Every structure is written in structure tokens, then in C-alpha cells.
Amino acid sequence: MASSSRNDKKYDVFVSFRGEDTRDNFTTHLYSALSRQNIQTFIDDQLNRGDEVSESLVNAIEASAVSxxxxxxxxxxxxxxxxxxxxxxxxxxEYAQIVIPVFYRVDPSDARNQTGPFGISFSKLEERFKENTEKLRTWRKALKEAASLSGFHSLNIR
Structure with a gap:
């Protein structure tokens, strides 16, 4: 079981992002800015070769103070x-991890309600998982919860 103690965390920040959308622009700049401040940051290019991706990501998320x-x-x-x-x-x-959403060229209400261009993306996934209604329900609930948190909107800040 992971500890909630700040001292037990391997990473200060875990960054969750869609690689093809933001890896070579926003996420790279965010990672660089955090690194310059000596903030230990995990992004998925730090996975060890041969590791099971899902297990490595789960471990990194649990080992982070902020996502x-x-x-x-x-x-x-x-x-x-x-x-x-x-x-x-x-x-x-479970561990009082701090979660900060950043809405990169996405309206927060579209993420929260799976509407607009964000909703079109979700619809594509929904089609592939139409038989797994429980998984879809879990994802919808998570999107609504996370997109309801106070965060940053890229149209309002640089």
C-alpha cells in the first residue's frame, strides 16, 4: 500500500497527457519548466524498457504527490x-494526492460533459468499448469529476 507521506513520494508531479496532442509542445514546455525548478516530474517517456506499461504507470501515479x-x-x-x-x-x-487539471485548447465544460470536440473524441472510444458499459460509465464519471476541479484553462493563460 502506498503511503500518503510527502517524504515517501518518488515524484513531486505525475503528468497525464495524450502524447500525440501535446508531447512536442505544451507537455515538453511544462516538463522543462518543472525540471528547471528541481521538481521531480514523471512523464511517460521515463518508463523502463521491458516494463509492463500499465503497472509502471500505476506505480508512478501512486509515487507522486501531485498529478x-x-x-x-x-x-x-x-x-x-x-x-x-x-x-x-x-x-x-485514498492518499490526498493533489490533482490539477489543465485544459489545453479544450473548454472545461466540454471535458466535464463530454461534448464538443472533446465529446467527439470520447465517442470514438465509446464505439470501441460499447460492450463494456461499466468501463464507459467509470470513465464518464472520472472525466466529470476531474474536469470539475479547479484548474487552468490554456485560453486564459500562457
């Missing part, structure tokens, strides 16, 4: 992103 969720247009089309999101929210509840 930053970068909601982008394609975020909701990724099963991996949504599974990360569910785990992040579990850590928020």
Missing part, C-alpha cells in the same frame, strides 16, 4: 489516458 492532467482534444479517445485518470482520482481519495 497534472492535461486535457486536450484527443485525451478522451485514449483508453490509457482514461485508465490513468481513474487511478489518479483513486489516489486523490
Amino acid at each position: 497534472v492532467i492535461v486535457f486536450s482534444e484527443g485525451y478522451a479517445s485514449s483508453r490509457w489516458c482514461l485508465d490513468e485518470l481513474v487511478k489518479i482520482l483513486e489516489c486523490k481519495k
Whole structure:
């Protein structure tokens, strides 16, 4: 069982993002800015070769004091992103992990309600998982919860 003690954390920040949307722009800049401040930050390019991706990500999420969720247009089309999101929210509840949403070129209400371009991305995933209604319900609930948290909107800040 992971400890909620700040001293037991391996990472200060875990960044959850859709790679093809933000890896070569926003996320890279965010990672660089955090690193310059000596903030230990995990992004998925730090996975050890040969590790099972899901287990490595779960361990990194649990080993982080803060999770930053970068909601982008394609975020909701990724099963991996949504599974990360569910785990992040579990850590928020169980270990008081701080969760900060960033809405990167996405309206927060679209992320919260799965509407607009964000909703179109979720619909693509929904089609692939239409037989797994429980998983879809869990993802929808997690999106609504996370997108309701106080965060940052990229249209309002640089």
C-alpha cells in the first residue's frame, strides 16, 4: 500500500497527457519548466524498457504527490489516458494526492460533459468499448469529476 507521506513520494508531479496532442509542445514546455525548478516530474517517456506499461504507470501515479492532467482534444479517445485518470482520482481519495487539471485548447465544460470536440473524441472510444458499459460509465464519471476541479484553462493563460 502506498503511503500518503510527502517524504515517501518518488515524484513531486505525475503528468497525464495524450502524447500525440501535446508531447512536442505544451507537455515538453511544462516538463522543462518543472525540471528547471528541481521538481521531480514523471512523464511517460521515463518508463523502463521491458516494463509492463500499465503497472509502471500505476506505480508512478501512486509515487507522486501531485498529478497534472492535461486535457486536450484527443485525451478522451485514449483508453490509457482514461485508465490513468481513474487511478489518479483513486489516489486523490485514498492518499490526498493533489490533482490539477489543465485544459489545453479544450473548454472545461466540454471535458466535464463530454461534448464538443472533446465529446467527439470520447465517442470514438465509446464505439470501441460499447460492450463494456461499466468501463464507459467509470470513465464518464472520472472525466466529470476531474474536469470539475479547479484548474487552468490554456485560453486564459500562457
